[in-house]
Amino acid sequence: xxxxxxxxxxxxxxxxxxxxxxxxxxxxxxxxxxxxxxxxxxxxxxxxxxxxxxxxxxxxxxxxxxxxxxxxxxxxxxxxxxxxxxxxxxxxxxxxxxxxxxxxxxxxxxxxxxxxxxxxxxxxxxxxxxxxxxxxxxxxxxxxxxxxxxxxxxxxxxxxxxxxxxxxxxxxxxxxxxxxxxxxxxxxxxxxxxxxxxxxxxxxxxxxxxxxxxxxxxxxxxxxxxxxxxxxxxxxxxxxxxxxxxxxxxxxxxxxxxxxxxxxxxxxxxxxxxxxxxxxxxxxxxxxxxxxxxxxxxxxxxxxxxxxxxxxxxxxxxxxxxxxxxxxxx
Numbered sequence: 194x195x196x197x198x199x200x201x202x203x204x205x206x207x208x209x210x211x212x213x214x215x216x217x218x219x220x221x222x223x224x225x226x227x228x229x230x231x232x233x234x235x236x237x238x239x240x241x242x243x244x245x246x247x248x249x250x251x252x253x254x255x256x257x258x259x260x261x262x263x264x265x266x267x268x269x270x271x272x273x274x275x276x277x278x279x280x281x282x283x284x285x286x287x288x289x290x291x292x293x294x295x296x297x298x299x300x301x302x303x304x305x306x307x308x309x310x311x312x313x314x315x316x317x318x319x320x321x322x323x324x325x326x327x328x329x330x331x332x333x334x335x336x337x338x339x340x341x342x343x344x345x346x347x348x349x350x351x352x353x354x355x356x357x358x359x360x361x362x363x364x365x366x367x368x369x370x371x372x373x374x375x376x377x378x379x380x381x382x383x384x385x386x387x388x389x390x391x392x393x394x395x396x397x398x399x400x401x402x403x404x405x406x407x408x409x410x411x412x413x414x415x416x417x418x419x420x421x422x423x424x425x426x427x428x429x430x431x432x433x434x435x436x437x438x439x440x441x442x443x444x445x446x447x448x449x450x451x452x453x454x455x456x457x458x459x460x461x462x463x464x465x466x467x468x469x470x471x472x473x474x475x476x477x478x479x480x481x482x483x484x485x486x487x488x489x490x491x492x493x494x495x496x497x498x499x500x501x502x503x504x505x506x507x508x509x510x511x512x513x514x515x516x517x518x519x520x521x522x523x
Contacts, residue, residue, distance in 0.1 A: 197261045197285070197485045200226040200254045202275055204238045205266035207289065212264060212317075213242055215452075215477030221485030228254035251275060255282040262313075262488065265289060268358050269365025273298045276314065277305045285313040285488050287481075291374045292316045292498070294365045296505040303498040313487050315494040316501040318378055320448055322479035324471040325456040326382070329435065329442055332460065333383055339439030344383060344419040346376040346434075348448060349427040353398075359425065360401045367403035369395075369508055373423035375448050377507045378500075379433055380411060380419035387503055389414045390522045393511035398426070409511050412520075450476060 199222055201208055216222045226246035229235030235247040248254040255263070255278055262285035265275055273293045279286045293299045306314045320326055333341055350372070352359060359366045381387060388411035396406040405426040411419040433444040441461040450456045452475040460467045487494045506523055514521040 195489050196221055196223040197488050198259060199224045200228065200248075200257065200260040200263045200284070201244070202228055202251045202254065202263055202265045202279075203267045204229045204231075204234045205268075208264065208266040209238055209242070212266065212477050213244075215475045216264070216481040217242070218475065218478045219481040219485065221489065222481050226254055226257060226260060252278070255279055255284060261285060262287065262485075264317075269370055270294055270363070273302055276302050280305055280309045280312055280314065283309075283312070285484075287315055287317050287484050289317050290501075291365070291370055291505060291508065292501040293505060294370075296502055296509050299498070299502040299505040303502055306498055311491075313484065313494050314498060315484055315487075315496055316498070316504075317480060318375070318496060319476045319480040320375065320378075320450075321382060321496060322483060323450055323456065323476040324474060325444060325450060325458055326447075328458065328469065328471055329444060330383060332442060333435065333437075337440055337460070337462070338435060338437030338442060341384065341435060341437040342416060342418070344380040344433065344435050346379050346419070346421040346432070346447070347423075348372045348376055348431045349422070349424040350429045351427060352425050353401075355401050360398070360403050362402050366401075367405070367407075368423045368425045369404050369407045369511060371425065372448070373407050373409075373421065373511075374504060374508065376409075376419075376421035376423050377411070377504055377511075379447065380413070381500070381503060381507075383435060384413055384417060384419075386413055386417075388412055388419070388507060388523055390520050391507060391510045391514055392520050393513075393515035395512075395515040404515075407511070407515070409514075411507065450474075452476075 228248040232249045239247045265288040393409045395404045398405045406424040408422040433447040435442040443459040445457045455470040458469040510521045
């Protein structure tokens with residue numbers, strides 16, 4: 194089976210603990226190199242994960258002609274720079290979400306990608322590859338819930354460490370950028386449309402200046418809406434409810450589904466509740482599989498950059514709405 198040769202830009206925790214081990218389980222992936230600005234960290238990561246080549250700079254890795262694609266789990270403010278550098282180096286790119294710090298940056302990536310039509314670029318919203326979400330989408334599209342009228346999402350964890358990269362506003366930290374982006378992607382995926390206007394409410398940490406609790410309403414028009422709350426300083430919890438005129442679907446662990454356990458959904462119709470389970474899978478492996486297939490078969494990536502730009506437009510509008518304390522059109 195043909196495999197793509199991958200390089201990893203940085204020793205970020207999400208990569209070391211989740212994504213890289215999952216990619217190494219893919220039949221289509223061969224992780225051949227990792228880069229770190231701290232060579233000791235790079236060597237430690239390579240030893241732990243069995244990666245043969247270590248580079249002391251991201252540019253050196255990008256200069257390796259033996260590498261086909263790169264995975265970028267760098268801090269948010271570096272996503273655009275290194276995605277474009279990777280394209281210029283002739284590499285396919287899987288970049289962590291969010292793709293940039295705002296819609297203009299996301300569009301910058303999309304415009305750059307158009308200059309390299311033979312290369313694949315995708316924002317890494319791994320949840321879309323999990324069978325629980327494919328099942329949810331199927332049930333909605335088949336009309337099992339009737340007409341979907343509203344989607345409610347909640348996603349939180351607790352982290353008040355001022356030194357953590359997720360709590361630094363200058364690098365794109367805060368609740369909305371880190372985890373709220375999921376709460377916006379969910380309804381856009383299920384409804385298969387874009388909100389027309391949004392209303393945002395933000396509680397800002399007085400010391401770190403990041404949004405620590407963000408809530409919002411998304412108006413999709415025609416009576417369809419989505420509401421959400423995300424937080425970096427609340428009890429860890431996540432849930433999604435999709436509610437229609439004939440039924441309700443609840444997703445127990447919408448983002449961090451446990452790889453070696455079945456995922457659970459609850460379908461409610463006429464007050465009766467049915468539990469639905471999907472097989473244990475690693476959604477990061479599935480993401481790698483599908484992205485690599487687009488490389489090998491020269492087909493479109495599962496999630497195009499237009500989706501990344503759309504999500505960032507909603508984020509921009511929510512920040513603007515919260516600042517102005519009024520509805521903002523998109």
